[in-house]
Amino acid sequence: MKPEHVEPPSITASTEPVADTPWLLRGVGVVAIIGAVGMGLMWSKLNGIQEQLALQSADTGSKAVEAKAASKQAEELARETAARLAVTDAKLSEVALQRTQLEELMQSLSRSRDENLVVDIESAIRLAQQQSQLTGSVQPLLAALNSAEQRLNKVAQPRLAPLMRAVTRDIERVKQAAVADTPNLLFKLDELVRVVDTLPLLNAVGAAAPKPKAPAPVPQTTWARAISMSWWEQVLADVWDDARRLVRVSRIDRPEASLLAPDQSFFVRENLKLRLLNARLALLARHFDVVRSDLAQATDDLVQYFDTSSRSGAATLVLAREVQAQSKQTELPRVDDTLAALTTAAAGR
Known part of the structure; x- marks a missing residue:
């Protein structure tokens, strides 16, 4: 048997492209993905850097503030x-x-004892004179003169006898001097300011006490007519009471007080208190002309707008006039005799 002739496979050239395109696409995709991931990381890092810069900028601003x-x-x-x-x-x-x-x-x-004594007494008296001028009181000057008199009595020098007589005369002059009592006047002004809020005004409307209503007469009619009449009588009585309360008849000799609105009473009281406080400041500064002027105006306001016939109003008016009368400009006593005698003693004559 003859073996069959097997033809060798023929080698034919393939016309299809090499199958590496999918791998190329995959490589490009991987590179794109890696690039995207890198860009995302870079973007997040940039965001972090921006936030850190913003925080640092805010911190720098706060530190600058x-x-x-x-x-x-x-x-x-x-x-x-x-x-x-x-x-x-x-x-x-x-x-x-x-x-x-x-x-x-x-x-x-x-120096000698007498010269030292004269110098000390002169300096003490001049200092006390300045204190009296500053405080408006004669007590420092009187205390200095009394101390000088005691020291001169202890020394008992015939050469200082004229000085002793001059000191005695000045002590009597200072004791007889009338000086305004500033602390007492300040206390009275404070009392006036305190009672202004409680003073009654001339146009103040007092609360009228309710009058008991008279019992209505019982009509001699039927039961329905009696109810009807009592109802109308009650209405008419209420209307009459309201009408009577709308009009208040009172005697006011000063029209300014009657023309004052009730809601303006606050300003009247406050203006009066301010005037009294201004008088108090002027008294502390020893401007007695201003004190008397303010108290005169305050007295006029009390008489014009307040009820001075009441007990509190009359007492307040008396107190204001008393303070006005006591606020007088008084000249502090001078000790010229003592100072002249001290000059003579210091000169050795």
């Missing part, structure tokens, strides 16, 4: 320090002045 506040505080501290230095310099000047005075006092100790 704090630095500005600290610089302002430092500037205020520097000003305060400068002020304290100025006060310290002033105190040093005072200390230097006091040191100079102490040195002069130590030098005066080397």
Whole structure:
């Protein structure tokens, strides 16, 4: 048997492209994905950097504000320090002045006893005179004169006898001087300010006491007519009561008080209190003309707008006139005789 002839397979050229395109596409996709992931990471990192920069910028701004506040505080501290230095310099000047005075006092100790006594009495009297002028009281001057009299009595020097007589005369003059009692006047002005809110006004409407209604007469009619008549009578009585309350008849001699609206009473009281307080300030400054002028106007307001016939109004008016009468300009007594005698004693005559 003959073996069959097997033809060798023929090699034919394939016209199809090589199957590597899907791998290329996959590679490109992987690269794209990696690029996208990288871009996302870069974007998130940039966002983080931006947030960090924003936080740092905010922190820098807050620190700048704090630095500005600290610089302002430092500037205020520097000003305060400068002020304290100025006060310290002033105190040093005072200390230097006091040191100079102490040195002069130590030098005066080397003088004779009589000369030292005359110098001490003169300085004490002049200082007391200044205190009396500042406070408006004669007590410092009187105390200095009494002290000088006691010291002169202890020394008992014939050469100082004229000085002793001058001091005695000035003591009597100071005791007889009439000076306004400022603390008492201030207390009275405070009392006037306190009672202004409780004073009754001339146009104040008092609450009228309700009058008991008279019982209506029982009509001699039927039961229905009796109910009807009592109802109409009740209505008419209420209308009549309301009509009577609409009109108030009173006698006011001053039309200004009647023309004053009830809601303006607050301003009247406040103006009166302000005038009294202004008088108090003027009294502290010893401007007695202003005190009397304000109290005169306050008295006119009391008479014009307030009920002075009442007990509280009359007492307030009397107190205001009393303060006005006591607020007089009084000249503080002078001690010219004592000062002249001190000058003569210091000159050795």
